[in-house]
Amino acid sequence: MxxxxxxxxxxxxxxxxxxxxxxxxxxxxxxxxxxxxxxxxxxxxxxxxxxxxGPTLATQCTQFAGFTLPPGIIGLPTGGARIDTAEMIAATARNNQNGDYCRITGSIKPLKPGTPGIRFDVNLPRRWNGRALQVGGGGYNGVVVSGTGVMPFWPNRAPLAQGYATFGDDSGHVGNSALAVFGLDDEAVVNFGYAHLKKTHDVALALIEHAYGRPPEHTYFAGGSTGGREGYTVMQRFPDDYDGVIANSPALNFSGVRLLGVKVGQTEYATPGGFVPPPLLERVYQRTLEVCDRLDGAADGIVSDVGACRKHEADVIDSLRCPPGKAGIANDSCLSGAQLATLDVLRDGLSLPWPLAWNVHRYRGYNVFQGTLFTGMLGLAHDDAHGTPPTIVANGYLFSQGDGYARYFIARDPAFDSLKFDVLHPGRYQRQVVALSRTIGAMNPDLSRYIARGGKLITLQGLADEVISPNQTIAYHDALVDRFGSGTVDSFMRLYMVPGFQHGSGAFIPSTDLLGALDNWVTHDVAPETLTATDIAAATNGRSRPLCRYPMFPRYGGKGNVNLASSFVCVGS
Incomplete structure (x- = not known):
């Protein structure tokens, strides 16, 4: 460990x-x-x-200010690190619910002049439980993860308040916009892809060891989306540094989802009639509920039996298709062939005639016709004209993020027009796409070192995720089973696919103590099985459901309160 x-x-x-x-x-x-x-x-x-x-943590804390850490204590090349501030935060401080702790801020120097440093925060609780937790970022990062807040899906008590020494960073650049200008800087790209994780880990562990006189008994990582990708990255690249990982909604195939975003934008804006306005996206969602909501035995606004729902997909699509002569009428309740083709791109995902890193040819598609809502902040386009550059609000998350990736990471040209980019045949850009997929992606299936050391993994993701395809996460899990066998995968991994949950929103937003489950697994060898989640969605706050291990899902037993997890059982498709 x-x-x-x-x-x-x-x-x-x-x-x-x-x-x-x-x-x-x-x-x-x-x-x-x-x-x-x-x-x-x-x-x-x-x-x-x-x-x-001998000195107390409070005394040591103030003395941390001005520390300089040499490059030799960091496992990847850097210019060393410096502590900028160090102060004790009193338990009585305003808005502090974490008890007494030492808050340290600093930065890790780059190798190349002009490359941004990696800004980090480290928090050392007075009442330390002997464990450390590195917290991942989101999107393109660019904002320091403070490590002082609550865990996603467990808003009751922050890890720092539980005694964890916590730390996070900004991944080596400032700003979390779709433009991702830092993609023009090679060192910044490597930092974002994986290097910031190791560099910050090593600095934080050195500070923790000095403060407490010993290293942590266990070191964990937790994150979602980009942070989920980072969780899989540390297992693949730095398996000796972590005992347990929570990696939710992981952006494993980062290049794949960005390329698919470009393809979605092309079908919306470069194909006549391809734009699907929000009212029609809502219509698609409501139609899938009409057909599939009750397939799990309960009319609760959640499509739980995605497998059974998929068998009705052709009928759902036919019921949404406009009859001849009716397509294109404003605010209509049906979709044209061009609009359905846009949704087909989302459903089918991306198949490349050439391989990304680790011989990956595909990005799996989304559950478009199985209860996924593509309106809202992270949905598809809200505007029928694309901006230059496109924005998340007007043009949708997938396209705006894909456009920025094409401009700054692939072409490295701010004037590049992603609507004209041939994703399947990128020509002179193919080498760069493949290189990026290795630097930023986390699709390497070789977790043998992490498994051999006894490392543990918990992944939770929504089956209705509209940003990171749940089917891509399932495909990676299944690839692990093919490689190592189900027994070995069960010995170190738990995958919970949550019906109705999107990318932070949805018909069901689960709240459950994943960190507690992970720590119990690592320290006491008690593997989590079915968990119970409380819904924190505003409209249905307080109801509960079982979190079933993939490939099972919750089915209503036919009697009992439909709002209680005890009324459901986990079953297979």
Missing amino acids: SARAGSSGAPRAFVSLCVSVLVALRVPLHVRVWPVLLLAADVVSAGAAVAAT
């Missing part, structure tokens, strides 16, 4: 003696600490804890 403190008192005494000598000589703290740690690393056994020198 993660590096742990040795039990020998000799290494601790040696380090303590070294620090005491330097203290007696009045060597400044930011100069004395890291050479001592590096010297100790040469003479004590690997993983030995560095002993605390």
Whole structure:
């Protein structure tokens, strides 16, 4: 598992003696600490804890300010790191519900002048539970993850308040817009893809060990969307650093979803009649509910039996298709052939005639006709004319994000027109797309090292996700089963596909303690099975459902309160 403190008192005494000598000589703290740690690393056994020198956390906290950390303590090339601020946050401070803790901010220097540094936050609770939690970002990151808030899907109590030392970063650039201008900088792209995770981890673990006199007993990672991709990334690239990972709604095939976004934009804006206005998207959603809501035994606004619903797909599409001569009428309740073709692109996903990294040829499509709503902030376009550049609000999440990726990451030309980009035959851009899919993607199925070390994984995702295809996540899980066998996958992974849940919104928004389940699995070898989730959607707040392990889903038993999880059982399709 993660590096742990040795039990020998000799290494601790040696380090303590070294620090005491330097203290007696009045060597400044930011100069004395890291050479001592590096010297100790040469003479004590690997993983030995560095002993605390006596001062309280509050005293140590203020002394962290001005620390400089040499590149040698970071496992990837950097220019070192610097602590900018360090202050104790009192339990009585306004809006603080995390108890007393030391808040540290700093930055990791890049190798190349002009590349942004990686800004990070580290939080050290006075009452430490011996564990560390790295928190992932979202979208294109660009905002420092403070690590002080509650976990997604568990709003009751923040990990920091539970005693976890927490940390996060901005992935090495500023700003989380669809433009993603940092894609023009090679080092910034590598940082965003994977390097920021290792760099921040190593700095944070060094600070934690110095503050408490020992490394964490267990180190976890938790994130969703981009943070979910980051969770799979750390298992694939840095398996020795983590004991458990929560990786929700993971953007595993990052290049795939961005290329599909470009294709969606082309069918909406470069194909005559391809734009699907929000009222028609709502009509599609309501029609799928009419046909599929009751297939799980309960009329609750949730399509749970997606497999059974898919068998009705052809009939649903036929019922939505406009009869001859009626297509194109404003605010009509039917879809033209061109509009259905746009939805087909979403449903079918993307199949490439050439491979991305790890021999990946596909991005799986969405459950368009199985209860997924594509209106709202993260849905399809709201405007029938695309902007330059397109925006999420007007032109939809998938296209705006795909357009930025094509401009700044692939073509590296702000004037590039993604509507004219041949996704299937990218020509001179193909090499760059493949390289990006390796740098940013997390589709490598080789988790053998992480599995061998006993690492654990929990992934939760909505079956109605409109941003990250749930079928892509399922496909990766199934690829793991093909590679390692179901028994091995069951020994380290839990996949929960949630009916009705979208990408943070939906007919059912689950709340459950995934971190508690992960920690119990890692520390006590109690593997989670069926969990119970409380709905935090505004309209249905408080009802509950079982979270069933994939491929099962909740079916109403026919009696009992339909708003209680106990009235449902987990069944297979």
